[in-house]
Amino acid sequence: MKLFTTKQIAGIDKFTIENEPISDIDLMERAALQITHWLVKRFSTEQKMVFFAGPGNNGGDALAIACQLANLDFVCEVFLLDFGKELKGSPAVNWKRLEEQNKVKLVKFKDESGFPELGLTDVILDGMFGSGLSRPLEGFPAAIVEEINQLENTKVAIDIPSGLMGEDNSLNIPGNIIKADFTLTFQFPKISFLFPENETYTGKWEVLPIGLHPGGIEQTPSNTFFIEEEDVKKTIASRSKFAHKGNFGHALLIAGSFGKMGAAVLASRSCLRAGVGLLTTHIPRLGYSIIQTAVPEAMTSIDQHDAIFTEFPDLSAFSAIGVGPGIDKKRNSQKALCELLEKAKVPLVIDADGLNILSENSEWLQKLPGKSILTPHPGEFKRLVGNSSNSYERIQQQKEFAQKYHTIVILKGAYTVIATPNGQLFFNSTGNPGMATAGSGDTLTGILLGLLAQGISSEAAAIAGVYLHGLAGDLAAREKSEPALIAGDITDYLGKAFIELNKETN
Numbered sequence: 001m002k003l004f005t006t007k008q009i010a011g012i013d014k015f016t017i018e019n020e021p022i023s024d025i026d027l028m029e030r031a032a033l034q035i036t037h038w039l040v041k042r043f044s045t046e047q048k049m050v051f052f053a054g055p056g057n058n059g060g061d062a063l064a065i066a067c068q069l070a071n072l073d074f075v076c077e078v079f080l081l082d083f084g085k086e087l088k089g090s091p092a093v094n095w096k097r098l099e100e101q102n103k104v105k106l107v108k109f110k111d112e113s114g115f116p117e118l119g120l121t122d123v124i125l126d127g128m129f130g131s132g133l134s135r136p137l138e139g140f141p142a143a144i145v146e147e148i149n150q151l152e153n154t155k156v157a158i159d160i161p162s163g164l165m166g167e168d169n170s171l172n173i174p175g176n177i178i179k180a181d182f183t184l185t186f187q188f189p190k191i192s193f194l195f196p197e198n199e200t201y202t203g204k205w206e207v208l209p210i211g212l213h214p215g216g217i218e219q220t221p222s223n224t225f226f227i228e229e230e231d232v233k234k235t236i237a238s239r240s241k242f243a244h245k246g247n248f249g250h251a252l253l254i255a256g257s258f259g260k261m262g263a264a265v266l267a268s269r270s271c272l273r274a275g276v277g278l279l280t281t282h283i284p285r286l287g288y289s290i291i292q293t294a295v296p297e298a299m300t301s302i303d304q305h306d307a308i309f310t311e312f313p314d315l316s317a318f319s320a321i322g323v324g325p326g327i328d329k330k331r332n333s334q335k336a337l338c339e340l341l342e343k344a345k346v347p348l349v350i351d352a353d354g355l356n357i358l359s360e361n362s363e364w365l366q367k368l369p370g371k372s373i374l375t376p377h378p379g380e381f382k383r384l385v386g387n388s389s390n391s392y393e394r395i396q397q398q399k400e401f402a403q404k405y406h407t408i409v410i411l412k413g414a415y416t417v418i419a420t421p422n423g424q425l426f427f428n429s430t431g432n433p434g435m436a437t438a439g440s441g442d443t444l445t446g447i448l449l450g451l452l453a454q455g456i457s458s459e460a461a462a463i464a465g466v467y468l469h470g471l472a473g474d475l476a477a478r479e480k481s482e483p484a485l486i487a488g489d490i491t492d493y494l495g496k497a498f499i500e501l502n503k504e505t506n
């Protein structure tokens with residue numbers, strides 16, 4: 001799914017009005033109805049619905065929802081922020097409808113002194129500002145936000161928590177943004193919802209479709225995407241009846257060191273489960289019996305060194321190479337990685353200590369084979385690319401880095417972001433906090449390597465890999481729970497993830 005800026009969404013909104021065609025008041029009514037349905041399912045008529053409405057269409061939505069709920073016997077009150085200007089357009093129409101309906105208490109207020117007393121079970125609906133917010137809130141609306149945030153009532157934001165920008169909040173004032181329990185957003189997730197620091201404002205968010213015109217969506221360009229099942233299905237081809245293991249590539253995984261052989265085991269197992277034809281795992285001598293016992297399906301390549309990575313086998317047989325999980329960053333391992341970068345002709349997946357070595361030798365980034373995949377977590381990213389003051393800034397850095405070095409950068413997090421060399425960004429939609437556990441990254445490296453070795457392009461492997469990794473984690477968490485989930489479970493549930501992905505087509 002394409003993701004858009006709030007400005008672009010306003011354009012698609014306009015396109016829908018002109019081309020469906022539908023009047024703006026009817027589009028607002030349709031959007032409002034989606035939220036009304038959601039509220040009716042969740043709350044009872046015993047609870048008063050208290051709306052805070054702003055001067056624009058976000059306020060218009062609030063008025064429309066109040067009108068619809070009042071017709072369903074909910075007790076509603078509307079507090080309209082009065083900036084001394086008459087309401088215009090659809091918000092004005094909805095205000096008039098409410099006056100004529102005569103079921104909802106309507107109050108206009110100009111400053112904090114007009115802030116109402118609320119009952120403990122009242123539900124607050126935030127319809128002050130949505131995608132039309134042009135600058136951070138201050139003065140009167142900011143004071144209202146502060147009042148609302150002090151209350152313990154359940155808060156539901158319409159489209160966007162008031163005060164939050166759809167993309168860049170670098171210059172925003174944290175105290176002047178509504179902290180909602182739920183955000184019900186229209187048609188598309190807003191980009192800022194995908195950043196960890198904004199969870200405190202959005203609470204749990206849901207996308208409610210409002211039937212924006214497919215033509216408008218199609219013709220609006222975007223280089224930012226939300227990965228969904230459809231985007232991954234096409235990558236995972238069904239296998240020919242006559243297939244043999246030679247059809248699915250030969251991966252080389254360089255992983256493990258003394259005390260960290262588990263990383264080599266986890267990554268090897270997930271590489272195999274991702275469907276690779278052959279896997280050779282290169283490990284220090286002391287790891288030999290560990291890997292042979294734990295992963296009998298893998299062939300081994302044994303380093304001359306007992307405890308660390310210092311050399312690698314002839315590369316001509318391999319269709320993709322993974323390096324990093326558990327390798328440590330001793331001087332001889334650094335030298336071996338440098339040589340690997342110079343000799344490798346196939347894309348690499350570089351993780352963990354592989355990335356840390358690169359951070360300490362940034363001039364080697366120029367040596368990366370084209371379309372290699374780097375998989376930093378935020379700490380590794382910071383060491384590799386530098387500091388950033390927020391997630392928006394960080395993804396800009398990520399994008400520039402991927403373009404500069406012609407690599408795919410997978411920045412791991414709740415919504416893992418993939419940056420590609422052509423300037424695109426993909427946010428992953430699967431995964432859960434149970435996956436924040438030791439070795440989870442090693443399993444991702446294995447999956448990526450396994451897909452890449454099968455001849456899947458680096459971009460497609462990255463997109464499918466993070467999606468499947470998250471999906472396997474979600475399926476595992478359903479049975480194991482989030483706290484009890486361990487990295488090996490992700491690998492164990494990878495099969496179920498493939499089945500889930502192919503459900504409709506099978």
Ligand SMILES: NC(=O)C1=CN([C@@H]2O[C@H](COP(=O)(O)OP(=O)(O)OC[C@H]3O[C@@H](n4cnc5c(N)ncnc54)[C@H](O)[C@@H]3O)[C@@H](O)[C@H]2O)[C@H](O)CC1
Pocket residue numbers: 009010012013027028031054055056057058059060061128129130131132133134135136137138141158159160186187210
């Ligand atoms: N496309 C859709 O998905 C639909 C969206 N709908 C709703 O419409 C809003 C966007 O409405 P818009 O009128 O463009 O903007 P807002 O209501 O968010 O606010 C604009 C209003 O506020 C003033 N303003 C802006 N910034 C500030 C500020 N910092 N301080 C004070 N005042 C400010 C501005 O001048 C305007 O007067 C979207 O979020 C949805 O809720 C449709 O209803 C359905 C289709």
Ligand SMILES: [K+]
Pocket residue numbers: 058126127128129130157158159160161162
């Ligand atoms: K809002």
